[in-house]
Amino acid sequence: MSNSTLSSVSSESRRPFALVANRPLLELRNLSTHYVSAQGTRVVRAVDDVTLSIDPGKTLGIVGESGSGKSTLALTILRVLPPAARIVSGQMLFEGEDLVRKSDAEMRQIRGKRIAMILQDPMASLNPLFTVGDQIAEMMRVHEGTARATAWRRAIDLLKSVRIASPHTRVTQHPHEMSGGMRQRIVGAIGISCEPRLLIADEPTTSLDLTIQAQYLNLLRDLQREHGLGLIFITHNLGIVAKMCDQLAVMYAGRVVESGPVSRIFNAPAHPYTAALLNSIPRMGANRQRLTAIDGQPPNLASLPGGCAFAPRCPQAFDRCRMEAPPSIALGDGQTARCWLAPAMAGTATRTGVQ
Amino acid sequence: MAVLEAVRLCKHFPARRGIFGGSNGTVRAVDDISFAIEPGQTLGIVGESGCGKTTTAKLVLGLEQPSGGSIRFDGRDLDDLDTAGRRHYRKSVQAVFQDPYASLNPRMRIAHIIAEPLVTNEKLSADDVRKRVRQLLDLVGLPEHAADLFPHEFSGGQRQRIAIARALALSPRLVVLDEPVSALDVSIRAQILNLLGDLQAELGLSYLFIAHDLAAVAHMSHSIVVMYLGKIVESGEARVLALAPKHPYTRALFSAALPIHPDEQQAETILKGEVPSPLNPPAGCHFHPRCPHAMPRCGVEEPALVNVSGSLVACHLFDAGMEFGKSMHAAM
Numbered sequence: 001m002s003n004s005t006l007s008s009v010s011s012e013s014r015r016p017f018a019l020v021a022n023r024p025l026l027e028l029r030n031l032s033t034h035y036v037s038a039q040g041t042r043v044v045r046a047v048d049d050v051t052l053s054i055d056p057g058k059t060l061g062i063v064g065e066s067g068s069g070k071s072t073l074a075l076t077i078l079r080v081l082p083p084a085a086r087i088v089s090g091q092m093l094f095e096g097e098d099l100v101r102k103s104d105a106e107m108r109q110i111r112g113k114r115i116a117m118i119l120q121d122p123m124a125s126l127n128p129l130f131t132v133g134d135q136i137a138e139m140m141r142v143h144e145g146t147a148r149a150t151a152w153r154r155a156i157d158l159l160k161s162v163r164i165a166s167p168h169t170r171v172t173q174h175p176h177e178m179s180g181g182m183r184q185r186i187v188g189a190i191g192i193s194c195e196p197r198l199l200i201a202d203e204p205t206t207s208l209d210l211t212i213q214a215q216y217l218n219l220l221r222d223l224q225r226e227h228g229l230g231l232i233f234i235t236h237n238l239g240i241v242a243k244m245c246d247q248l249a250v251m252y253a254g255r256v257v258e259s260g261p262v263s264r265i266f267n268a269p270a271h272p273y274t275a276a277l278l279n280s281i282p283r284m285g286a287n288r289q290r291l292t293a294i295d296g297q298p299p300n301l302a303s304l305p306g307g308c309a310f311a312p313r314c315p316q317a318f319d320r321c322r323m324e325a326p327p328s329i330a331l332g333d334g335q336t337a338r339c340w341l342a343p344a345m346a347g348t349a350t351r352t353g354v355q
Numbered sequence: 356m357a358v359l360e361a362v363r364l365c366k367h368f369p370a371r372r373g374i375f376g377g378s379n380g381t382v383r384a385v386d387d388i389s390f391a392i393e394p395g396q397t398l399g400i401v402g403e404s405g406c407g408k409t410t411t412a413k414l415v416l417g418l419e420q421p422s423g424g425s426i427r428f429d430g431r432d433l434d435d436l437d438t439a440g441r442r443h444y445r446k447s448v449q450a451v452f453q454d455p456y457a458s459l460n461p462r463m464r465i466a467h468i469i470a471e472p473l474v475t476n477e478k479l480s481a482d483d484v485r486k487r488v489r490q491l492l493d494l495v496g497l498p499e500h501a502a503d504l505f506p507h508e509f510s511g512g513q514r515q516r517i518a519i520a521r522a523l524a525l526s527p528r529l530v531v532l533d534e535p536v537s538a539l540d541v542s543i544r545a546q547i548l549n550l551l552g553d554l555q556a557e558l559g560l561s562y563l564f565i566a567h568d569l570a571a572v573a574h575m576s577h578s579i580v581v582m583y584l585g586k587i588v589e590s591g592e593a594r595v596l597a598l599a600p601k602h603p604y605t606r607a608l609f610s611a612a613l614p615i616h617p618d619e620q621q622a623e624t625i626l627k628g629e630v631p632s633p634l635n636p637p638a639g640c641h642f643h644p645r646c647p648h649a650m651p652r653c654g655v656e657e658p659a660l661v662n663v664s665g666s667l668v669a670c671h672l673f674d675a676g677m678e679f680g681k682s683m684h685a686a687m
Contacts, residue, residue: 211403263618280545
């Protein structure tokens, strides 16, 4: 609608991202985040040896069940972990700078300005006591020192760009005066207010109705195109990945068990867990046929089995799986999988070496 | 004969303002809907929040009294039943709810949870109750020793199995499933959907399946009812409705369903705006302000459900003689 308005206001502050297009926007190298108990006796490996990268303007989907570590990964990238969690090893290279080594003050400069986040529940991420205009303006006033009046004008432009009708009235309203879909769009507006390079969306549409979810996903995609945003989508819904993402990382028990281009993984999943997940989704046309279920329960991160964490539920598990956890095996075309059988399952793909 | 039949069912709630405020208008949560659930079959209800699907479930469960119309169970009107008849009805219709973390009492052991409906409704000896609990646990695929444990010792999927066992304790004819898998992990959903399918085949159960996951409803149901602001906009056989929806709302809803494969990028109909307030629904067809095919007539005259090649559709596009409806239908 009024995207030109938004880009014109802030064009002077825009960084030329085309120059660094060949460098990943964010690169995680062997990143591990553990929760440590007060005595230091119990350790939960919520994020374990994760290697991922996302290019500028692209979308990475991170899929996993509850307790697979996907939200901890998001909190790790933003360095907003709860006190019990530690980043124990690895690097997070964001536009070439290692976020793990940043001081808290430096992180405050990055958070909200260069990396923004959208959470699942918009009611919990908006302050009920302030108008939405104040909340959108706050971001720009804090990060860019924008004058109150200018920030307010830009807040109205941002409301327009997230397609909120009559933005001049809405900007003075409080969150409770809006519907769930609108609130989530306000959170989106706050997210893009400082023109971040990377937006992390943690289950942003779970609380929305279906037709509103479709509106919101389209909005996110448009915003991404207009601003060249890198987008990390954390979800348990493979449908969202199929619709929105370029790259996919599947997490299981704190590890990335498979990653690569979305179309490649959907066509030829190399990890039995990914394959089983894809097969377990009900399909529109296939009425009342038996679904291919995954037996057993997701594992408890505090007491993981030795070897591959998926082995107890895996139909193809053999002795080696229970003894030794498979490393991340590169399968070509950017696809990797942590499975001893991956080279065989990926079919034509050849084993090009262990990462 | 249908197990359960709803005939022109209505539920209107008075809307009040403030604590002492008088009534200012009514919310027509369920407005003149009719459907039938056949023995051994599943009826799916889909729609967005506020469309009346949960109110419908409450009416069927007898948790709300209808303000108009009637519910017939085995051909008998619920209003005509005596106390014993009502008791029999409540035993025959059971429910499984969305959140198994909220629907199981954390201070009761599993055996006690599953046995509670038996203890309150049937005069069984303690031995028979124990036997029945064992049988039910086996039916839903839980080990026998689960009976002595507490709910917190189980995962979400296992808890939902316990909730299903409890619902089946009184050998009901109809089970109302209100979002039975949406609180569960993706890898667990297929397990529970398969279990529900197996139980239906084994026990000849009927289901009223309510969910917002369209693919799950399409998968589980024999027939589907689509609701919008308290009204049925389309109903019909599940396969037909899922693959060739007719009403513009149904088509938008199904096109908003997420693809299961990245190559499967269907033509999308993105609806404008949001569901209007049920307190003040639009005149004529409730859907017309968001409808891409709205005509002047839609804002004035409410469409009736008409038979369009096997499905019932409430839309002026499909009224007799409307060429547009026919051509649109042919194009699908």
